[in-house]
Amino acid sequence: xxxxxxxxxxxxxxxxxxxxxxxxxxxxxxxxxxxxxxxxxxxxxxxxxxxxxxxxxxxxxxxxxxxxxxxxxxxxxxxxxxxxxxxxxxxxxxxxxxxxxxxxxxxxxxxxxxxxxxxxxxxxxxxxxxxxxxxxxxxxxxxxxxxxxxxxxxxxxxxxxxxxxxxxxxxxxxxxxxxxxxxxxxxxxxxxxxxxxxxxxxxxxxxxxxxxxxxxxxxxxxxxxxxxxxxxxxxxxxxxxxxxxxxxxxxxxxxxxxxxxxxxxxxxxxxxxxxxxxxxxxxxxxxxxxxxxxxxxxxxxxxxxxxxxxxxxxxxxxxxxxxxxxxxxxxxxxxxxxxxxxxxxxxxxxxxxxxxxxxxxxxxxxxxxxxx
Amino acid sequence: xxxxxxxxxxxxxxxxxxxxxxxxxxxxxxxxxxxxxxxxxxxxxxxxxxxxxxxxxxxxxxxxxxxxxxxxxxxxxxxxxxxxxxxxxxxxxxxxxxxxxxxxxxxxxxxxxxxxxxxxxxxxxxxxxxxxxxxxxxxxxxxxxxxxxxxxxxxxxxxxxxxxxxxxxxxxxxxxxxxxxxxxxxxxxxxxxxxxxxxxxxxxxxxxxxxxxxxxxxxxxxxxxxxxxxxxxxxxxxxxxxxxxxxxxxxxxxxxxxxxxxxxxxxxxxxxxxxxxxxxxxxxxxxxxxxxxxxxxxxxxxxxxxxxxxxxxxxxxxxxxxxxxxxxxxxxxxxxxxxxxxxxxxxxxxxxxxxxxxxxxxxxxxxxxxxxxxxxxxxxxxxxxxxx
Numbered sequence: 001x002x003x004x005x006x007x008x009x010x011x012x013x014x015x016x017x018x019x020x021x022x023x024x025x026x027x028x029x030x031x032x033x034x035x036x037x038x039x040x041x042x043x044x045x046x047x048x049x050x051x052x053x054x055x056x057x058x059x060x061x062x063x064x065x066x067x068x069x070x071x072x073x074x075x076x077x078x079x080x081x082x083x084x085x086x087x088x089x090x091x092x093x094x095x096x097x098x099x100x101x102x103x104x105x106x107x108x109x110x111x112x113x114x115x116x117x118x119x120x121x122x123x124x125x126x127x128x129x130x131x132x133x134x135x136x137x138x139x140x141x142x143x144x145x146x147x148x149x150x151x152x153x154x155x156x157x158x159x160x161x162x163x164x165x166x167x168x169x170x171x172x173x174x175x176x177x178x179x180x181x182x183x184x185x186x187x188x189x190x191x192x193x194x195x196x197x198x199x200x201x202x203x204x205x206x207x208x209x210x211x212x213x214x215x216x217x218x219x220x221x222x223x224x225x226x227x228x229x230x231x232x233x234x235x236x237x238x239x240x241x242x243x244x245x246x247x248x249x250x251x252x253x254x255x256x257x258x259x260x261x262x263x264x265x266x267x268x269x270x271x272x273x274x275x276x277x278x279x280x281x282x283x284x285x286x287x288x289x290x291x292x293x294x295x296x297x298x299x300x301x302x303x304x305x306x307x308x309x310x311x312x313x314x315x316x317x318x319x320x321x322x323x324x325x326x327x328x329x330x331x332x333x334x335x336x337x338x339x340x341x342x343x344x345x346x347x348x349x350x351x352x353x354x355x356x357x358x359x360x361x362x363x364x365x366x367x368x369x370x371x372x
Numbered sequence: 373x374x375x376x377x378x379x380x381x382x383x384x385x386x387x388x389x390x391x392x393x394x395x396x397x398x399x400x401x402x403x404x405x406x407x408x409x410x411x412x413x414x415x416x417x418x419x420x421x422x423x424x425x426x427x428x429x430x431x432x433x434x435x436x437x438x439x440x441x442x443x444x445x446x447x448x449x450x451x452x453x454x455x456x457x458x459x460x461x462x463x464x465x466x467x468x469x470x471x472x473x474x475x476x477x478x479x480x481x482x483x484x485x486x487x488x489x490x491x492x493x494x495x496x497x498x499x500x501x502x503x504x505x506x507x508x509x510x511x512x513x514x515x516x517x518x519x520x521x522x523x524x525x526x527x528x529x530x531x532x533x534x535x536x537x538x539x540x541x542x543x544x545x546x547x548x549x550x551x552x553x554x555x556x557x558x559x560x561x562x563x564x565x566x567x568x569x570x571x572x573x574x575x576x577x578x579x580x581x582x583x584x585x586x587x588x589x590x591x592x593x594x595x596x597x598x599x600x601x602x603x604x605x606x607x608x609x610x611x612x613x614x615x616x617x618x619x620x621x622x623x624x625x626x627x628x629x630x631x632x633x634x635x636x637x638x639x640x641x642x643x644x645x646x647x648x649x650x651x652x653x654x655x656x657x658x659x660x661x662x663x664x665x666x667x668x669x670x671x672x673x674x675x676x677x678x679x680x681x682x683x684x685x686x687x688x689x690x691x692x693x694x695x696x697x698x699x700x701x702x703x704x705x706x707x708x709x710x711x712x713x714x715x716x717x718x719x720x721x722x723x724x725x726x727x728x729x730x731x732x733x734x735x736x737x738x739x740x741x742x743x744x745x746x747x748x749x750x751x752x753x754x755x756x757x758x759x760x
Binding site: 151171173174175176248253284286324326350352366368369370371 | 677678719720721722723724725
């Protein structure tokens with residue numbers, strides 16, 4: 001292999017994939033990046049056997065070829081080089097020699113043949129969606145996925161594709177976020193009828209970093225087989241294993257009728273919750289909400305710390321209610337919503353609360369209270 | 373070297389005493405907590421009045437009803453006992469730097485650094501008793517000794533409302549005439565083996581060469597020998613989190629049909645669930661213990677997808693585990709249910725928790741009724757009581 005390329009372009013490509021590189025692994029080569037020069041393109045690939053990422057950039061190729069080098073070393077070197085042309089050349093089968101201006105490095109790697117190839121995803125379902133819509137889907141749901149590895153299914157986000165469009169659902173069993181993308185954003189070329197898959201939240205997090213919501217030209221291509229899903233956007237590809245198993249029946253836990261409705265300024269509510277949560281830190285972030293006519297009060301009390309009391313103007317319909325929630329479950333979602341006002345609906349102090357952005361019918365959030 | 377000084381505090385008939393304190397009409401009457409007047413369940417605690425009728429904890433309620441039909445049978449209110457227990461432990465915390473809470477109503481206090489001698493420790497013990505009585509209107513039996521074993525033995529000697537001090541030089545005299553069953557860790561099985569060798573009192577065990585005890589009991593023989601001589605080096609270790617919650621029952625007659633076994637498991641599951649809820653924890657692992665007629669004992673366990681404190685989940689799991697046991701036609705003498713792998717139960721309710729959903733359903737139904745028939749149409753029983 002013998003190539004030359006722009007330092008900034010190379011740096012970007014390395015950054016795009018490097019977070020996928022396996023941290024601790026029994027297979028040393030998974031700590032490496034695969035570099036492959038073919039024609040006028042360099043492929044940079046990272047794969048930890050669950051998620052794989054590939055970035056393609058334009059180069060000048062004097063000699064095609066491929067090898068792998070430690071991701072950290074190459075990434076750190078390229079990150080600190082001056083902006084100039086980078087020349088890279090393989091020596092033997094596993095040593096990379098790199099020069100840029102008056103800097104010269106050789107980096108010891110491993111032969112490319114040992115690097116596992118990314119899974120091929122053929123057949124199955126495929127569709128396209130705008131980067132902006134995909135980003136909204138991810139942003140609105142991913143935070144509600146569980147971080148508990150023992151509950152593998154809940155560490156994923158459910159992706160549903162049907163005639164109505166595309167939907168993402170995430171829950172850690174205490175709260176649930178459901179986001180729809182309007183049908184005109186989707187171009188389906190796959191099977192008819194409904195299809196769904198559970199995607200590791202980590203994969204979507206990686207994909208999200210790659211999206212440019214302002215780019216209306218380039219759309220995200222999605223293709224899924226039984227076990228794998230692949231996302232392609234521009235010169236970037238992300239492949240992920242799907243999580244097997246049955247996602248909980250989320251529709252059942254969405255309240256259909258509620259007794260009391262509170263409509264309130266989103267920013268005011270978020271700010272008040274964040275303040276009151278300071279006091280509630282030692283108490284599992286438990287905040288007490290009381291909705292009365294025209295007023296929502298938020299209070300927190302901690303034996304060691306002290307008390308918090310907040311009053312907010314709100315439009316309250318229905319009987320007075322007192323209910324407790326974990327502050328974090330609310331700040332998460334209020335931070336993601338963008339509307340000026342939110343509508344919060346309750347049935348009783350032990351029933352779930354339903355939170356919606358006043359002007360976004362495509363997003364809903366269900367959160368279970370804490371015991372009073 | 374100066375002796376260690378340790379205090380053991382044991383609340384008297386704790387659950388029953390709390391109920392009698394809170395409900396004056398029960399004072400002086402036999403009170404039996406756990407089990408119903410219809411004779412279902414197992415006795416968790418009996419007041420001293422009830423003990424006079426021969427009622428004791430772990431006794432099947434049916435038997436307790438026969439022994440003491442005039443008794444007041446109350447359900448177990450773990451949350452309340454837990455709260456009172458915290459108040460007791462708070463008082464104890466003022467009197468010792470290191471406390472080891474052994475159970476909901478029992479704790480060891482390390483007072484070596486606070487009491488110059490046993491007389492000073494006895495004064496601490498009296499203050500503790502006075503404060504528990506004054507602030508909580510409950511009585512405790514307190515023992516003072518040079519180690520945990522003797523302190524616990526001392527607290528037991530003059531129950532209820534007792535205070536006994538065993539100084540190091542008195543230890544041997546105290547111990548010698550006591551039956552070997554009083555030795556810590558010597559249960560009916562070991563006791564029987566010791567008695568078969570003619571070792572009926574602790575004094576006889578102390579006088580037996582350790583090699584002989586080792587031959588009889590294995591490595592445990594060393595411990596028994598030391599305890600019998602009043603030696604116990606175990607430290608008072610600060611409160612540790614409970615690691616499991618369990619309940620077991622020995623049956624008057626061996627069970628040989630599955631229906632009875634399931635009935636017992638259901639009962640035990642309820643008891644374990646009550647304990648878990650009282651402690652505010654959930655179990656991720658559920659185990660059953662099965663002892664056959666020939667004393668062969670086995671355990672079976674499984675790990676749940678989601679930790680639970682629900683009797684229903686424990687029961688179903690216990691049934692499943694029992695189904696996996698090859699009984700080979702044998703009768704069952706004892707069954708136990710145990711929840712382990714405990715995690716802090718969140719006050720946070722779960723979306724997919726069936727019980728939470730049912731509570732939610734109930735709330736929706738109630739609010740529908742109120743909407744239709746007016747706010748007074750239906751009320752919680754506890755609200756009704758409060759208003760009376």
